[in-house]
Amino acid sequence: MSGNITPSQEQVLLQLLGKVMEIMRDDRPFSPEDPAFGKLKSSYVIKPGEAGIHYSFANSAFPDAKVDLSMWTDPLDYSDDRTRVQAVPAYFELWFHNALAGISRRLLEQRLDLASYWVDEKGVREEGNDMGVGPPPDNLLHSYWYRANDGENGRFPVDIELFFLDPAPNDPSGKVRLDAITISRVYPYLTPAMRKKKREEQNQKKPQTYGYMELCTGATCPESGTVWKSIALKG
Template sequence: MSYDITPSQEQALLRLLGKVMEVMRDDRPLHADDPAFGTLESAKFFKPGEAGKTYSFRNNAFPDATVDLSTWTDPLDYSDDRTRVSAVPAYFHLRFQHPPSRVNRRLLEQRLDLADYWIGADGIREDGNDIGHSLPPFTREHRYRYRANAGEHGRFPVNVEFFFVDSAPDDPTGKIWLTQITIHRDYPYLTPAMRKKKREEQNQKKRQTYGYMNLCTGTPCPETGVWEGWTDSGSTDVMEFARGQIFDAVRSVSLEQGGSCPMVVGRWFWLCSTSEKSGTVWKGIELQG
């Protein structure tokens, strides 16, 4: 069964998609109880030990439609322990069981502020938006793909895709039905090895940046993390400090040698974030999270 979209349904669709774009493109907080999404029916973790959830909604304007918004464990957080990484918005899928016709594609493009090109998985820009028809047996399915224009507060590239079904050649109405819409952030794909390399690069950059600040005993810590203490004898200490906490004195004898020793004025250098503490090896000592 199909039908012509009503003015009230069109407004509900625009509100829904506008709210999704606020979350995906403008990086606004996701509030699953926002009525623009509909009524929250479920929120399920889809990968054990990670923060990502799929939120499923029932929208009264389209009661038979599937409305899902998924969050993923933040791919831009390079921590190795993924159980400590927060979730970020990633993927939205709207699928109509009974597709509406007379949906104005140009209006959707305008209201969602979509560009006249798209970016493929290989990162290459493709001008135009008409992808053409799908392969058999879905030869009447017509796809349109877009890169959303960056908003004022946008932080991530966003891809949008519309799925329409053209009328049959012998259908005198010539109607076109909207079947699906997908919206997703174009996050980079990182393997555990790639994340490890990114962490090392990030820590090295911070170490260099903070090294120029001459952070020594008695100065405030600029960022919560694990810091390495140095004296004239070299690297002798490691401690966790919170942002704003005053850097302590440094052991005069290396921690690896054990035992008590006099504490002296020393310098502190960035080692790693607190989330990376567990498993980090410093001078043969495995730090405990």
Template sequence: MSNDITPSQEQALLRLLGKVMEVMRDDRPLDPDDPAFGTLESAEFFKPGEAGKTYSFRNNAFPDATVDLSTWTNPLDYSDDRTRVSAVPAYFHLRFQHPPSRVNRRLLEQRLDLADYWIGADGTREDGNDIGHSLPPFTREHRYRYRANVGEHGRFPVNVEFFFVDPAPDDPTGKIWLTQITIDRDYPYLTPAMRKKKREEQNKNQKNSKPTSK
């Protein structure tokens, strides 16, 4: 039985990823009931006492795949009481139990409007997208990392990573398999102490911006 991706599967994959990109860029709000994601199977709180959830879907085009989209308590809201802070989209993960082959990586890059560079954890720009193979024992796993181009209305930077598996040396088919895709909104990392400092700076700026009475 062939595992080559079918035209209908390809369209379903592009529709799913396109919708995720719109949500992560903030071009549109997250609607867990949108059929592009599939059928919502569960919605579990990400962390007790906070608003973030992980939504898990079943997509009929890839019924054995894991399709998760996580929201986090808004990192850009510096409120001390995190139970009162709303959730925002943060991370998407698609993992195939039976990886499809012959997925056109260039088509994915084009349709998702991905740049020819990626951004490291320290904010450094790295040119190119091929970051090579994973460490043993996953030496055939080939990773490609991207920063998405800024959308027309998007307010957030978005990172994308593709995981492919290259053919074994003795594989005459030469097929390459798509195993995972991750998409995340690039929020700054803030500890409670860092958030407190940001909150104090924000309050100070708001106080200084108020007009003085004459």
């Protein structure tokens, strides 16, 4: 059973999604105490020995909804010791146990500033957003995929998925209902071996970036923690 979204619920929903977009796209700080998410219900470490944390919230405007945000160990930090790497926002999911009618897909596209295309795992741009309905028994679940526009303060690419339930053939209301929304920051996939290669490439570039400096042998670079070698400058 589903109900019509109320004006107050719509306001809460748009405020929540706007906050998530700022966090994911613009790299605004995230706090699990932010009232836009609701009340923190639980949290747990995603992977032992790393910084990633999964948060679940209870939102009074949608008491039956699943409201989750996951922080991952920063994929763009190539450090070998993952226990010293910070956690960064990665994935948000809002799933309505009772799908809501009366929320316009066009309104969500406009307010979240979504592009008319999506990007696949290989980085290839695919035009259009309508992915159609799923196979039985999910033949009423209609999905739409998007890449968000960069925005004025955008620092990261963001992917969004909207899931609606199409009306059943015997549904007299004929209403489309919002079922779920996912918002994810796009990070490159890196294995430990790939991180090691990136780390080595980064270290090789440092002399070019900072220039050759006459430092005492054994001095430690304050940024990388590596030991500098004494280099004689040419006159």
